[in-house]
Amino acid sequence: MANRPYPVITVNEKAARSLRAGHPWVYGAETSGPDRPCQNGDLVDVVSQKGRWLGTGLYNNHSKILVRLLSRNTNDRFDQDFWRRRLRYALDYRKTVMGPDYACCRLIFGEADQFPGLTVDRFGDILVTEVLSLGMEVRKDLLYPLLVDLLREDGVTVRAIYERSDAPLRDKEGLPKVTGFYPLPGLATDLDGHLLLEENGIRYDVDYIHGQKTGFFLDQKYNRRAAAALAPGRKVLDCFTHTGAFALNCAQAGAAQVTAVDISQEAVALTRRNAALNGLEGKVEARQADVFDLLTQLAQAGGHPYDYIILDPPAFTKSGATVKNAFRGYKEINYKAMKLLPRGGYLATCSCSHFMTPALFCQMLREAAADAAVSLRQIADRRQAPDHPILWGVPETEYLKFYLFQVI
Template identity: 65%
Template sequence: MKQTRPYPRVTVTRKAERSIVAGHPWVYGTELTGAGPYENGGLVDVLSPRGSYLGTGFINDRSKIRVRLISRNANDRFDEAFYERRLRYAWEYRKAVMGGDLSCCRVIFGEADQFPGLTVDRFSNILVAQTLSLGIEKIKPMLFRLLHRILAEDGQKIDGIYERNDSAIRGLEGLEQNKGFFPLEGLPVPQETKTRITENGIDYLVDFENGQKTGFFLDQKYNRRAVARLCRGRRVLDCFTDTGSFALNAAKNGAERVRAVDISETAVGAAKANARLNGLQDRVDFEAANVFDLLPRLAEQAAGEYDLVILDPPAFTKSRRTVSGAERGYKEINYRAMKLLPRGGYLATCSCSHFMTEELFRRVLRSAAADAQVSLRQVEARRQAPDHPILWNVPETDYLKFYIFQVV
């Protein structure tokens, strides 16, 4: 490096250099070979073993991910204008790919938007943010102020930013858990922690204080629409319904009847409330039950009763160590669903775990079909909605695998 730069320097292994050059933004603690004095959460320049500049990122020696790169351009200046450009770029991207469908969408998707560890979801008039890295934690007051201003200038009404920092992952960064409204100058703090959104023509009450993740799963938006196209006149079983989104899409789009199941009484209560909100309470039967117990019983007692089954389970694995157990879980529910369906019936199934790769998930589905003695005719293979962009050089951003099959 020829010019003098204001950031401390760290040197990394050749393995880390290859990964960075290939486009991955993480450097693990085991990949550092040298480091000058630095402040946790501050910026450092990352150098190759030969001293070449590789990038600049946030460092934190409390985290296994020691450095999270935000730029590979040695000419970047990391001032407020830099972060404003990044935020505007993220918002313009959503405007381009969501076709005006912006009232409920993911505004910032971490590394995919070059804001490592930051998630921001929009639910109508509320932004819900989750910060999972120390570097972003330190600059979030600036980021939140800028983001609110950018949206306001674009005519978007945002009444508040609510922080859902109640994730255990924060502990891995040396951060405490918390949740609550972030104070924005000139705006009163909202009194409610629920808001109303409309997705695919269906209204939902979003509990962004206590709901799963940030309050609602936006990544399945267009997958719900794809399944809904098949629902007219069909008898639908929606497993792991959560707040009822797949079930309500089915009912609204002409399903003969819908049964929706979740193990959580709280989720079922929220789903019932959403059904009433849309006048669909007489079209969907909700129940609290364990899907792993229910599917075998239905396969024995009610085979052929349903001609469309939806499987939208939570992530069965969040690490490589538990993948084999997750494979068994995914196979079990898919096998049971295939046994339950008649020939000509439809199965919509997915995995939302990055560690359950597409190759592994397809292998599980093939094995389940072989054991169930059925063939699968693929209707569609889908991913998360485009407001959750996938960077091909960052496989962690590619997590949702979604398939629609006809059982033949």
């Protein structure tokens, strides 16, 4: 600790155990300090009550997360070379695990890449970013040009960077919401926000300005492929379709019939456009409906109009306080789907909320199956694509649960 230039935050034993186990967050209620004045966004050292150094992180007293750890290496100096190395690690990882899918993938996944609160998605030559921490916000002017330079070294010329930093979490960091093209010299700032993306051989019209999150959910890439493998010859109901991705993958794979449902008329229109882009408009019916109501109506009508149902709902909970309500919501749609399917039918079901833990999600599925008087024969237990890596010790990075079952 001698001669280190950073203010010192002392944490209690609970926080120290969490940090030693690999978690990067320090909550204000678990600390004392800093030992001298510092500004929000500054680097601080974190030590145990016995004075043991635990790491260096980014400070923000606006947030309940007082410090987000950046490094556990006392030799790190946090200069431009440090950030360049860390970005290079992230890019090289994606090139390794994504192969040809590197063209459209998540380049930076926050804490899992040791960029706390930063997301960067690549759609060809467009980067879409989201910043949810003050520490990354004050460093983005350094990080974005470095990222563009490193991609250029890989033969990728970035055309534009669009910021989608408009999530409510910005309020908790004391940050205003920001959207718009990032004005980096040489990059475009006047695009219409639409691009054509290809994934699993399917083309999509992506709106990265007005679409949800960064415009397209890249994390289900390989789960869509797995779901499509069961589709040939089947009558498929794709619930909460959003961009129509699961429906289109199943139609292309040879499904006999595909119905894509979403409560949003905009999502239905987008699904129809994407179906037309791929010559699948005759194979995919997109309709507007509340999935909960639709599953009830189909059950009341009797029979088994579908032998394959896909449930890809939005996050029913974004906090620990609403997990019980979310559990009931997930159970209701899964129960209804299980009742609607014939014996031997297939179910794809998932949750994208990290508060709905794998154990809790499995408990919900068991209860739904028991209430529906069916058994579940597991085909696959999957998570998000590896460009959204799960960092052990940081449960928040394990958020997507995806299961394939035969219902018997």
